[in-house]
Amino acid sequence: MDVPDTVAFLAASPERLRLLTHLREQSGSPRDVTDATDVSHRSVQRNLSEFANRGWVEKHDGVYELTTSGELVAQTHADYVDTLGTISAYDPFYRYLPDGDHAPDPAWLADATLVTASPDQPQAPVSQYVKRLRARQTETVRMLAPVLSRLYHDAHAELVLSGVDTELIMSPERIETARASNPLEFRLVSRAIDIYEHDGNVEFGLTLGDDWAFAGAYDDDGQLRALLECDEREFLNWAEALYREYRDRSSSIR
The missing domain is CATH 1.10.10.10 (Winged helix-like DNA-binding domain superfamily/Winged helix DNA-binding domain)
Known part of the structure; x- marks a missing residue:
C-alpha cells in the first residue's frame, strides 16, 4: 500500500x-x-x-x-x-497552549466542557471556573497557575476555610509580584496554602481535585482564553502526570 x-x-x-x-x-x-x-x-x-x-x-x-x-x-x-x-471544535483551547506536551489527546474530550472568552464575554472562562469550583466536592486542590488573580480568590478561600488542602505552583516572577504588591496578604495566604516556586515559567493553568480537573489556556497577556473541564480517566491521569512534572521541578517557599 x-x-x-x-x-x-x-x-x-x-x-x-x-x-x-x-x-x-x-x-x-x-x-x-x-x-x-x-x-x-x-x-x-x-x-x-x-x-x-x-x-x-x-x-x-x-x-x-x-x-x-x-x-x-x-x-x-x-x-x-x-x-x-x-x-477543530477545541481549537480555542489548543491554540493558546505553550506546546504539544500541554495538549491533551483529543480522544479524551468527547464529554469535556469548553468555555471560551469572546469580545462580548471576555471573562466567561473565569466565571465558569469560579462557578464549577464551588460546585465540585473535593478534599484536596492542586493548582498550576500562570497568574494570581483576585477573580479566583473568594472561591479558593472558601475551600481553604472549609478544610480543603491546597497546593499552588507558580513562577518565581509571579510569586515575587504577589509578595511585593501586598506583603501582609501574601504572608497570610502562604500560611493557609502550600505555595511552590517553579524552576521556570508557568504558561498553563491546571486545577486538580480528587477526581476532576480543569485545564486553562492563557494568552501572552496572562488572560484566561479557554477553560476545559473533563472527568475522563485518561485525561485525569494525563493531568496528574503533568502536575507532578511541575511539582518535581518546584520548591516550597516556606
Whole structure:
C-alpha cells in the first residue's frame, strides 16, 4: 500500500468515507449502496472499483463487502476525521497552549466542557471556573497557575476555610509580584496554602481535585482564553502526570 497515495485518495472525496462507513455496517450491491448513501450510482461504481483495486473490498455474486484491510482502513480513516473534528471544535483551547506536551489527546474530550472568552464575554472562562469550583466536592486542590488573580480568590478561600488542602505552583516572577504588591496578604495566604516556586515559567493553568480537573489556556497577556473541564480517566491521569512534572521541578517557599 502506497501510504501517501492512500491518504490523498481518501482525502480527495468525502464520499469515500461515507461509502466505507456504510460497507462496515452492511455489504451490498452498487444499487444497494447508492440507495443507502445518497451517493450517485456512477460515483459508487467508480469508488467500489477503486476499493477493489486497492484490496479493500471483494465482490461476491454482485455484492461488495470489506476485506480485513478495508475494515482497518475504514476505521482508521473515520477515527482520523473524527480527531480532526475534535481538534477543530477545541481549537480555542489548543491554540493558546505553550506546546504539544500541554495538549491533551483529543480522544479524551468527547464529554469535556469548553468555555471560551469572546469580545462580548471576555471573562466567561473565569466565571465558569469560579462557578464549577464551588460546585465540585473535593478534599484536596492542586493548582498550576500562570497568574494570581483576585477573580479566583473568594472561591479558593472558601475551600481553604472549609478544610480543603491546597497546593499552588507558580513562577518565581509571579510569586515575587504577589509578595511585593501586598506583603501582609501574601504572608497570610502562604500560611493557609502550600505555595511552590517553579524552576521556570508557568504558561498553563491546571486545577486538580480528587477526581476532576480543569485545564486553562492563557494568552501572552496572562488572560484566561479557554477553560476545559473533563472527568475522563485518561485525561485525569494525563493531568496528574503533568502536575507532578511541575511539582518535581518546584520548591516550597516556606
